[in-house]
Amino acid sequence: MQETINITINKKPVEVEKGTTVYQAARKININIPVLCYMELEDMGVKHNPGGCRVCVVEVEGVKNLMPSCVTKCWDGMNVKTNTARVLNARKTVVELILSDHPFDCLICAKNGTCDLQKMAQDLGIREIHYQGEQSTYREDTSPAIIREMDKCINCRRCETMCNDVQTVGALSGINRGFEAVVAPAFEQNLEHSPCTYCGQCVAVCPTGALTEVDHSNHVLRALADPQKTVVVQTAPAVRAALGEEFGMEAGTLVTGKMTRALRDLGFDYVFDTDFAADLTIMEEGTELLDRLNKHLNGDKNVKLPILTSCCPGWVSFFEHHFPELKDIPSTARSPQQMFGAVAKNYFAEKINKNRKDLVVVSIMPCVAKKYERSREEFANNGDSDVNYSITTRELSHLIKQANIDFNTLEDDDFDKPLGESTGAAVIFGTTGGVIEAATRTAYEIHTGKNLEKVDFEELRGMEGIRKASVDFDGQEIKIGIAHGLGNARKLLENIKQGKSEFHAIEIMACPGGCIGGGGQPLHHGDSSIIKARQKAIYQEDAGKKIRKSHENPFIKELYEEYLGKPGSEKSHDLLHTHYFDRKKRWIKK
Amino acid sequence: MSSVKVELHQKDVDKIKEIAKEYNNDPEALINVLHSTQDHFGYLPAEIQEIVAEETNVSIAKVYGVVTFYSFFTMTPKGRYPISICTGTACYVRGAETVLEEFKRQLGIEVGETSENGKYSINCLRCVGACGLAPVVMVGDKTYGRVSPDGVSDIIAEYEDAE
CATH class of the missing domain: 3.40.30.10 (Glutaredoxin)
Structure with a gap:
């Protein structure tokens, strides 16, 4: 049995397990201690507590110095006070010192209103800064997806933990010391020249405006105002499960209907759904899976298994940078964003008699890596990208606010046809485990020729970083692996590299939780219950759908009949598949 | 921190590998590996850090972070x-x-x-x-x-x- 300890915080007694920190104990009895560098996503394997910022200091009876609550472990009989005059004074001093080396451009900062430092200054009632700081400046670094403005860095190092420990990407590290200390790629190169995958988890946890996404919302506004352009929008599944948070709704509130209404009010000519393309992905990827599986079962020794999903651009960049030797293992199917773009700019443009250059495709994504993905050369035709702009859930909320749309009172609306029709299988692409469950629903029926009685594969669901499950394909056992978070993906990839992988198929998502925890989502401020609530909402949307298997989407059938032929056809390959590159940096020429 | 461009010969690469191996290619021993490497080469240009990173299984950004944090390490060759x-x-x-x-x-x-x-x-x-x-x-x-x-x-x- 776990040993327990009794302590008192602000005269309230609390019993905790041995090893609990004062900060965690206080949270247990709803005593809020402010933190800046500390960050934890409970049950999701994300923890960062360097004890560096000293904002969380508390008074402990019998101890001379104030103690940082985020790293101080409780001891029996401990008597803690979290809000004495001495504590508040120390906190103010700490925050004032941080502010003395921080720009004062809050009003025009991208993080205005969502910045942890700003909130801290507000909560502490700071009206004056008694210290003259260095106001150190660094050059701004803009990449296709992420902007680094290190003047605003407070050296909390949360991004460093995400990039190195959670994602094992190793693009960012704390460098130099004193006022010159900053978080940067090796040799202070631009992010673009580092192994950065643009997963955006650094952006998702940055407490200030030091790391933000490249904002394309103004380009979208300009396109909407241009009478020559037909503007088409697609929305990713995870967006509808999180957008409401930006308008004060409880986490996990589904806003699919309000979102489509808002997009129409913003002036988009066609409001479509990335989910349609997710169904299409299942047709292509599922066919590829079955094809490889059948060859394998027929004794073909050259066939590459396991097959890996390829929907997530952060993950694609990860294996291109870190495991280029495995680049022929992932499915060649493009991501839903890119499949949508290709179908819109070819099939749909033809259908409405438009030149593809007059069609502007905008995607709303929970992701910052999608900004990079859309800019990849292979996804353009004569310089015209299949997806012209990709904006995050957060950017969409800004557009809605700018247009003074009263989001909360909007009537529900529906997506347009044909590219707005989707199934429950497509919706669950938004969470870890969803893509492989969707693929299983379709692959099972095609492989066995039988009707799937129960479409819910509970064994594939959950929040553990690495999960495995077996699915019975009518006597044939299919072994499935799931990883979310690139550090977890790395473990499965190392196994594949060593020939030890037991799986037939693996789903990988770069972000913890999958797209619901994406770098472009409303900020979770370290509260993992928000991500879990979004996951619940995704499964709720799936359960409420009339059609829950991708291959039963009538407009997918129509697309194949009218245009593509069948999954894996030459035309499908041309428009819906891709290839990968070795992007590993080598300094020593071999 | 500015750095000098160097072209490493295979024997230099082998030397760094040998040093890293002395420390069991342990990521925890990064500082020791950097010390020995700097002892041998006199300084730690980017090219050398890259190999140290690979051999100790630490990201190149982290290696650079350590080199720039400790004033003992230098990326420019010292004088005679x-x-x-x-x-x-x-x-x-x-x-x-x-x-x-x-x-x-x-x-x-x-x-x-x-x-x-x-x-x-x-x-x-x-x-x-x-x-x-x-x-x-x-x-x-x-x-x-x-x-x-x-x-x-x-x-x-x-x-x-x-x-």
């Missing part, structure tokens, strides 16, 4: 006669700063830089354990105690005729 001025507490209060300024003035280089002819470089140290001799200056392995700004030209003169 590296001058180290102790600016630890004892030396500092006894005037190390003025001695340092005099070296910088006479040689026309800043801390962490190397003179154009490659002969001298200036670095600061934190306490060499000879506080009784403060302020202390080292040139290579040779130690000079109770140095005053007036004595700087005599120290430099000792090396002027040397290669």
Whole structure:
């Protein structure tokens, strides 16, 4: 049995397990201690507590110095006070010192209103800064997806933990010391020249405006105002499960209907759904899976298994940078964003008699890596990208606010046809485990020729970083692996590299939780219950759908009949598949 | 931090691999590996850090982070006669700063830089354990105690005729 300890915080007694920190104990009895560098996503394997910022200091009876609550472990009989005059004074001093080396451009900062430092200054009632700081400046670094403005860095190092420990990407590290200390790629190169995958988890946890996404919302506004352009929008599944948070709704509130209404009010000519393309992905990827599986079962020794999903651009960049030797293992199917773009700019443009250059495709994504993905050369035709702009859930909320749309009172609306029709299988692409469950629903029926009685594969669901499950394909056992978070993906990839992988198929998502925890989502401020609530909402949307298997989407059938032929056809390959590159940096020429 | 571009030969690469192996390619031993590598090559240019990163299984960004954090590590080659001025507490209060300024003035280089002819470089140290001799200056392995700004030209003169 776990040993327990009794302590008192602000005269309230609390019993905790041995090893609990004062900060965690206080949270247990709803005593809020402010933190800046500390960050934890409970049950999701994300923890960062360097004890560096000293904002969380508390008074402990019998101890001379104030103690940082985020790293101080409780001891029996401990008597803690979290809000004495001495504590508040120390906190103010700490925050004032941080502010003395921080720009004062809050009003025009991208993080205005969502910045942890700003909130801290507000909560502490700071009206004056008694210290003259260095106001150190660094050059701004803009990449296709992420902007680094290190003047605003407070050296909390949360991004460093995400990039190195959670994602094992190793693009960012704390460098130099004193006022010159900053978080940067090796040799202070631009992010673009580092192994950065643009997963955006650094952006998702940055407490200030030091790391933000490249904002394309103004380009979208300009396109909407241009009478020559037909503007088409697609929305990713995870967006509808999180957008409401930006308008004060409880986490996990589904806003699919309000979102489509808002997009129409913003002036988009066609409001479509990335989910349609997710169904299409299942047709292509599922066919590829079955094809490889059948060859394998027929004794073909050259066939590459396991097959890996390829929907997530952060993950694609990860294996291109870190495991280029495995680049022929992932499915060649493009991501839903890119499949949508290709179908819109070819099939749909033809259908409405438009030149593809007059069609502007905008995607709303929970992701910052999608900004990079859309800019990849292979996804353009004569310089015209299949997806012209990709904006995050957060950017969409800004557009809605700018247009003074009263989001909360909007009537529900529906997506347009044909590219707005989707199934429950497509919706669950938004969470870890969803893509492989969707693929299983379709692959099972095609492989066995039988009707799937129960479409819910509970064994594939959950929040553990690495999960495995077996699915019975009518006597044939299919072994499935799931990883979310690139550090977890790395473990499965190392196994594949060593020939030890037991799986037939693996789903990988770069972000913890999958797209619901994406770098472009409303900020979770370290509260993992928000991500879990979004996951619940995704499964709720799936359960409420009339059609829950991708291959039963009538407009997918129509697309194949009218245009593509069948999954894996030459035309499908041309428009819906891709290839990968070795992007590993080598300094020593071999 | 600026760096010098170098072209590494296979034997240099092998040497770094050998050093890393001495420490079992352990990520925890990064600082030791960097120490030994700098001992051998005299400095740690980007190309060398890249190999150290690979051999110790630490990201190149982290390696660069460590190299830029500790003043002992340098990305520029030191001079043949590296001058180290102790600016630890004892030396500092006894005037190390003025001695340092005099070296910088006479040689026309800043801390962490190397003179154009490659002969001298200036670095600061934190306490060499000879506080009784403060302020202390080292040139290579040779130690000079109770140095005053007036004595700087005599120290430099000792090396002027040397290669």
